Amino acid sequence: xxxxxxxxxxxxxxxxxxxxxxxxxxxxxxxxxxxxxxxxxxxxxxxxxxxxxxxxxxxxxxxxxxxxxxxxxxxxxxxxxxxxxxxxxxxxxxxxxxxxxxxxxxxxxxxxxxxxxxxxxxxxxxxxxxxxxxxxxxxxxxxxxxxxxxxxxxxxxxxxxxxxxxxxxxxxxxxxxxxxxxxxxxxxxxxxxxxxxxxxxxxxxxxxxxxxxxxxxxxxxxxxxxxxxxxxxxxxxxxxxxxxxxxxxxxxxxxxxxxxxxxxxxxxxxxxxxxxxxxxxxxxxxxxxxxxxxxxxxxxxxxxxxxxxxxxxxxxxx
Amino acid sequence: xxxxxxxxxxxxxxxxxxxxxxxxxxxxxxxxxxxxxxxxxxxxxxxxxxxxxxxxxxxxxxxxxxxxxxxxxxxxxxxxxxxxxxxxxxxxxxxxxxxxxxxxxxxxxxxxxxxxxxxxxxxxxxxxxxxxxxxxxxxxxxxxxxxxxxxxxxxxxxxxxxxxxxxxxxxxxxxxxxxxxxxxxxxxxxxxxxxxxxxxxxxxxxxxxxxxxxxxxxxxxxxxxxxxxxxxxxxxxxxxxxxxxxxxxxxxxxxxxxxxxxxxxxxxxxxxxxxxxxxxxxxxxxxxxxxxxxxxxxxxxxxxxxxxxxxxxxxxxxxxxxxxxxxxxxxxxxxxxxxxxxxxxxxxxxxxxxxxxxxxxxxxxxxxxxxxxxxxxxxxxxxxxxxxxxxxxxxxxxxxxxxxxxxxxxxxxxxxxxxxxxxxxxxxxxxxxxxxxxxxxxxxxxxxxxxxxxxxxxxxxxxxxxxxxxxxxxxxxxxxxxxxxxxxxxxxxxxxxxxx
Numbered sequence: 001x002x003x004x005x006x007x008x009x010x011x012x013x014x015x016x017x018x019x020x021x022x023x024x025x026x027x028x029x030x031x032x033x034x035x036x037x038x039x040x041x042x043x044x045x046x047x048x049x050x051x052x053x054x055x056x057x058x059x060x061x062x063x064x065x066x067x068x069x070x071x072x073x074x075x076x077x078x079x080x081x082x083x084x085x086x087x088x089x090x091x092x093x094x095x096x097x098x099x100x101x102x103x104x105x106x107x108x109x110x111x112x113x114x115x116x117x118x119x120x121x122x123x124x125x126x127x128x129x130x131x132x133x134x135x136x137x138x139x140x141x142x143x144x145x146x147x148x149x150x151x152x153x154x155x156x157x158x159x160x161x162x163x164x165x166x167x168x169x170x171x172x173x174x175x176x177x178x179x180x181x182x183x184x185x186x187x188x189x190x191x192x193x194x195x196x197x198x199x200x201x202x203x204x205x206x207x208x209x210x211x212x213x214x215x216x217x218x219x220x221x222x223x224x225x226x227x228x229x230x231x232x233x234x235x236x237x238x239x240x241x242x243x244x245x246x247x248x249x250x251x252x253x254x255x256x257x258x259x260x261x262x263x264x265x266x267x268x269x270x271x272x273x274x275x276x277x278x279x280x281x282x283x284x285x286x287x288x289x290x291x292x293x294x295x296x297x298x299x300x301x302x303x304x305x306x307x308x309x310x311x312x313x314x315x316x317x318x
Numbered sequence: 319x320x321x322x323x324x325x326x327x328x329x330x331x332x333x334x335x336x337x338x339x340x341x342x343x344x345x346x347x348x349x350x351x352x353x354x355x356x357x358x359x360x361x362x363x364x365x366x367x368x369x370x371x372x373x374x375x376x377x378x379x380x381x382x383x384x385x386x387x388x389x390x391x392x393x394x395x396x397x398x399x400x401x402x403x404x405x406x407x408x409x410x411x412x413x414x415x416x417x418x419x420x421x422x423x424x425x426x427x428x429x430x431x432x433x434x435x436x437x438x439x440x441x442x443x444x445x446x447x448x449x450x451x452x453x454x455x456x457x458x459x460x461x462x463x464x465x466x467x468x469x470x471x472x473x474x475x476x477x478x479x480x481x482x483x484x485x486x487x488x489x490x491x492x493x494x495x496x497x498x499x500x501x502x503x504x505x506x507x508x509x510x511x512x513x514x515x516x517x518x519x520x521x522x523x524x525x526x527x528x529x530x531x532x533x534x535x536x537x538x539x540x541x542x543x544x545x546x547x548x549x550x551x552x553x554x555x556x557x558x559x560x561x562x563x564x565x566x567x568x569x570x571x572x573x574x575x576x577x578x579x580x581x582x583x584x585x586x587x588x589x590x591x592x593x594x595x596x597x598x599x600x601x602x603x604x605x606x607x608x609x610x611x612x613x614x615x616x617x618x619x620x621x622x623x624x625x626x627x628x629x630x631x632x633x634x635x636x637x638x639x640x641x642x643x644x645x646x647x648x649x650x651x652x653x654x655x656x657x658x659x660x661x662x663x664x665x666x667x668x669x670x671x672x673x674x675x676x677x678x679x680x681x682x683x684x685x686x687x688x689x690x691x692x693x694x695x696x697x698x699x700x701x702x703x704x705x706x707x708x709x710x711x712x713x714x715x716x717x718x719x720x721x722x723x724x725x726x727x728x729x730x731x732x733x734x735x736x737x738x739x740x741x742x743x744x745x746x747x748x749x750x751x752x753x754x755x756x757x758x759x760x761x762x763x764x765x766x767x768x769x770x771x772x773x774x775x776x777x778x779x780x781x782x783x784x785x786x787x788x789x790x791x792x793x794x795x796x797x798x799x800x801x802x803x804x805x806x807x808x809x810x811x812x813x814x815x816x817x818x
Contacts, residue, residue, distance in 0.1 A: 003588035004576050096552055099565050103376075155590055254591045305590045307575055 001155045005097050007306040009156055012093035013144070013163030016109075019086035020140035021171040021205065022051070026073050026083075027133040028204040033066070035197055044069035050178035051081040067124065074132075075120045083136060084116050090143075102150045105143055112139035158249040162301060165249075169242035170294050172229055175205050177287050180280060196220040202229070208237040223276035226283075230275045239290065243267055246297065255304050262300045266293035321353040321361055321748055323741075332480050332738040333750055334401055345404045345800045348515045353399075358746040365743045368398045368508045377500045379786055380555045391558075394497055395791035398508050401740045401753060401773045405519070405799045411474070411482060411757070412767045414666030417657060419470050419759040422487060422644045424660040425653075426466040429643055430456050440659050441652055444676070448727045449649070450697045451490070451642035453605060455612050459629055461638045462535050463762060468636035469528070469600075470759045471495075474771075475670070476738035483670045483735070485754065487653070489637060489645040491602045495524060495758050496559040497792055498772040499566075505794040518796035519769045524758070525566040528600075531762035532567075535634025536597040543597035545569045546587065548577070550603045550619045555787065560602050574603070579623030583630040598634035599624075605639050612639075647696045647730045648674050671733060675726035684731040685722065688715045691731040693722070706782075708734050737782055740793065742775055752776045754784050755795065770795035 029047060045064040048057045053072070056079055061068035076082040080089075091109040098106050115135060116123075123132030144164060151157045179202045199220045203209040208229065215232075216224045232238045247263045250256045273286055328336040335346040342350040353361070378391040403411075428435050429452070435441045446452055471492030473485040502521050506513060529545065536543035549560035551573050564571035576587050577596065586593035601608060607617040612625035627633045643649065651672040654665040673680040673691070684691060693705040705718040722729045739750035757771030773793040774784035784790040 001590045002570055002572065002576055003590055004573065006590045099561060099571070159590075307588050 003305060003307045005100065006156070006159045007302075008093040008097045009100070009159040010163040010301075010306075012090050012097070013147070013160050014167040015086045015090035015093065016140050016143050017164050017167040018081075018171065019083045019090065020137050020144075021168075021175075022073055022081065022083050022086065023133045023136040023140070024207060025175060025205040026070060027130070027137075028201050030066075030070075030129060031204075032197060032201050046178045047073060050174045053079060053081045070129075071124055074123055075116075084120065087113050087116055087136075100156050102146060104146055108139055108143045108146065112136060112143075115139070153252075155253065158252050159305075161245055161249040165242040165245040166294060166298060168237065169239050169246075170291065172206060172237060172239050172242070173287050173290050173294075175202050176226075176229060177284065178202075180283060180287075199225045206237045208235060211235060211237075226278075227276045230270060240267070240270060243270075250301075253305070259297065259300045259304055262293070262297045266290060266297065269293065320355065320357050323350065323353075323748070326741065326748065327750060328739075330739075331736050331750065331752070332476055332478050334403075334476070334738050334740045334753070336741070345402050345798060348800075349400070349402060349512065352509075352512055352515075353741075353748070361743060361748075362746050364508050365398050368396055368504050369393065371504050371507050372396055372500075375500065375503070376558075377497070377504075378558050380553065380557060381787055394500070395777065395786065396501060396504060397742045397751075397775055397777075397791050397793050398505065399741055399743060399748070400505055400509070400512070400518070400794040400796045401755075402516075402518075402796045402798055403770065405797055408770070408797045411667060414484075415472060415757060415759050415767050416765045417661065417663060417666050418472065418484065418487070418653065419467070419761050419765055421653065421657040421660050422470065422489065423465050423467055423761055425656045426638075426641055426644050427460075427464050428660075430459060430466075430640060435656070435659060438659070440655050441649075442676075444727065445648055445652070446643075449643055449646055451605070451640070451646055453613075453640035453643070455625060456638070456640035459638075459640075461628075462537075462631075462634060465761050466638040466641040467644065468531060468535070468638075468761050470761070471756050471771075472759065474667070474755045474757065475735055478736040478738075480738075482667060484653075484667050485670055485735075486647065486650060487645060488756075490604060490642040491556075491637070492756070492758065493556040493559050493602075494756055494772040494774075495768070496562040498758075498768065498770070498795070499524060500562075501772070501792060501794040516796060516798050516800075518798050521769045524768055525563065527760055527766050528563070529567045529569075531760045531766070532598045532600055532634070532636055534762045535636060537632055537634065538595075538597055540597070544587075544595060545598045545600065546572045546577075546596055548572055548574070548599050548601040548603055548621075550574075550607065554602070556602065563600070574619045574621050577621045577624075579621060579627045583623070583627050583632050585621070585624065585627050585633045596633060598636070600636050605642060608639065647672075647694050648676065648727065651730060670735065673731045675722050675729040675731065681722065681726050684729075685719055688719060688731075690734060692734055693718050693729055693731045696728050696730065706734070707731075735782075740773070740775065742777070742791075742793075744777075744779075749779070751779075752782050752784070753793065770797045 025047060029044065043064060044066055047069055048054055048064065057072055060072065060076070072079060072082060074083045077085060079085060087109070091113050094101065094106055094109050119132055122128030147160050151160065179198050199222060200209060203212050203220070203225065206229070212225070212228050216228055228235060228238065230239050233240050233244060235241055243263055243266060247260065250259045250263065269289060275283070275286070278286060323336065323340045326336060326339050328338050335349065336342055373393050377394040379394055380391055425435060429446065436443050436446065467489040469492060471488040471494065473488070474482050475485045476482050498521060532545045533543050545567065546569055547560050547564040549557060549571060551557070554560070561571055570587065572587055577585055578588070579585055580593070585596045585599070587596050603619055606614050607619045609620045609622060609624040610617045611622040625639060628635045628639065651669065651674050654669055657663055657665045673684050675681040675684055684693070688707045691707045693707065695703045705714060707715060737752040737754065740753050741748045742751040753773050753775045755771050755773050758768045760766040773795045775791045775793055776782055776784045776789070777791045778789050781789065
């Protein structure tokens with residue numbers, strides 16, 4: 001399989017996953033605003049913080065008002081962390097690899113891109129938001145579901161899984177980080193409704209709320225959420241599950257040793273930590289280390305399997 | 319209301335289907351009869367269903383638009399009424415094309431070796447000296463089988479008196495064959511009943527032939543040589559075709575950045591399991607952009623070292639670099655002489671009479687008759703930079719007269735041809751529209767001609783411009799045995815190309 005094709009497939013899946021997760025976090029955050037008790041309002045800034053998009057955001061908007069943040073996260077064409085950019089990038093990556101994917105993949109991505117272009121205005125209104133975001137999430141799930149249900153489990157499919165799971169692991173840590181900043185900082189009793197809501201938003205954004213309740217019970221508690229989202233291998237949204245999937249896919253490729261080492265390093269780090277008992281400060285430090293680990297895995301995959309970038313090949317020449 | 323040919327103007331030009339209004343040529347009786355049973359709504363309905371099929375099959379070409387500031391995919395414009403050519407006539411055309419392709423390849427090989435054609439006074443030396451597509455880098459190279467132009471698309475036109483002429487030979491990266499193949503698929507959906515009656519000879523052997531020809535260029539004698547199609551990328555207008563051919567041949571579609579030439583002068587592609595040797599490249603990228611090391615240094619599309627690898631005999635390239643030297647409208651004027659010189663045969667298909675402005679006498683004639691002639695620059699394609707003398711303004715003609723005087727070598731002129739017409743669905747009726755025909759000729763161990771080719775049609779009334787970027791469409795082309803039994807090959811024409 002051509003390196004360029006593998007790279008396109010990988011990024012297509014990362015972008016589909018990212019679009020879905022951003023759409024979902026906007027949707028969940030919007031709902032949360034309606035539920036929060038008076039006086040507690042984390043607002044919209046944490047969403048921008050968590051995506052590390054503050055610089056670009058502040059160039060465009062004066063303050064972190066709801067409408068500005070939503071506009072930025074859904075429709076800003078220049079921001080790499082807007083839903084519409086992610087979908088456009090997913091589609092561009094799909095375009096040149098159409099022959100190895102089921103044809104519907106291209107149709108779905110085309111369709112949702114057209115939908116976003118035509119309905120963005122109404123998606124920015126309070127009334128139209130629900131339907132707009134729902135449609136995006138559904139389209140992303142359809143595309144990913146399609147790949148999972150019809151693609152041959154060949155090398156190409158391994159890059160589908162690698163892209164999707166690395167992005168998901170990354171988004172899981174980002175959303176956890178976002179809520180930690182708010183929930184742990186608030187001096188609230190553990191069982192207060194505000195606190196539970198803060199954790200609920202993380203679960204909701206990762207579409208893991210329902211499964212959490214089935215497994216862990218109706219009480220949303222910090223230590224349970226942390227265990228569920230970091231360690232529970234049975235939960236497809238957990239960090240551990242994603243990394244296990246990455247490890248499994250790498251196992252099907254040749255020249256995988258350096259990549260497997262990178263994955264092992266991150267998994268060991270997590271296995272040696274009792275996440276649910278960590279104090280807020282050490283938890284944030286752990287998340288930082290895990291995110292760096294994910295970047296390292298990505299760089300190793302890129303080095304082993306993707307096209308050398310022009311700069312690197314020049315270095316190799318000299 | 320059934321389709322009515324009583325008022326169809328068949329006398330103004332040679333019509334491929336009708337001798338005169340309401341009277342079909344013998345090979346078109348069946349088509350006319352069927353159209354007589356369809357009412358105009360039914361006809362428009364079938365045209366619409368063909369257009370739907372084309373969108374669903376994703377048959378597109380890309381055009382640049384100012385509005386979108388980029389390339390967009392357009393559905394391939396297609397007319398459902400097939401253009402029918404009797405087998406017997408086609409057999410003569412086929413033989414003429416094979417003859418021509420052999421002579422062209424012998425010419426290119428000669429030009430990069432002994433240049434006998436110049437030494438013996440057939441081709442004036444300054445034609446070559448001023449050729450834009452002559453590549454000094456290729457002098458002395460002997461590609462496998464002595465073939466340079468493996469894939470040639472020669473444009474044929476039929477004039478008022480019914481004579482078929484070669485209008486030009488495209489030897490660089492001719493495109494359109496995928497549309498020829500897809501047009502047949504669409505016509506099968508639209509007119510199944512006509513197929514029962516006519517049994518047009520199949521066209522789909524092309525990709526297997528192409529694949530076999532390319533495999534013959536492999537430097538390694540392996541069972542399945544690694545063949546790739548090299549595309550400039552998604553923004554090229556023929557990207558659809560590049561992807562289509564790669565898929566049909568079951569080989570990789572690569573871009574320049576997928577390939578590299580290693581210290582052993584062999585070509586490799588980057589794959590997820592490491593570098594993999596490439597044996598043959600069907601390149602759909604011009605010489606200029608192919609190898610920044612050998613040609614344009616600023617090209618981002620090419621593969622540095624590709625020419626070096628080819629010269630070392632480590633990779634097959636189709637078409638060979640430098641083959642474009644014969645794709646020059648002044649050189650074109652000499653092709654009948656090449657046929658006589660190299661093959662000692664008379665040309666089976668004539669050239670359109672051509673005046674080369676580099677010869678004083680011919681230049682004077684051209685300047686005196688600009689209002690009757692079509693003037694073309696020697697090295698443009700796609701219908702750009704031309705003067706249609708008969709319809710041009712006086713100022714336009716004067717501008718061209720200046721251009722010709724300044725650089726006579728760069729211009730040729732031809733009489734305005736009265737291109738043949740074919741009935742075409744326009745709105746709810748049928749009207750004549752001008753057509754040409756582009757067959758594709760594969761040259762390798764043997765020479766193969768497609769069964770028919772791509773018929774391009776100028777959809778605008780009275781227009782002679784058939785290019786898809788300028789309002790042209792296309793038609794399925796049928797080669798039919800109408801009632802005459804014979805034992806010829808049903809797979810296109812093959813003759814032994816011999817050791818050339």
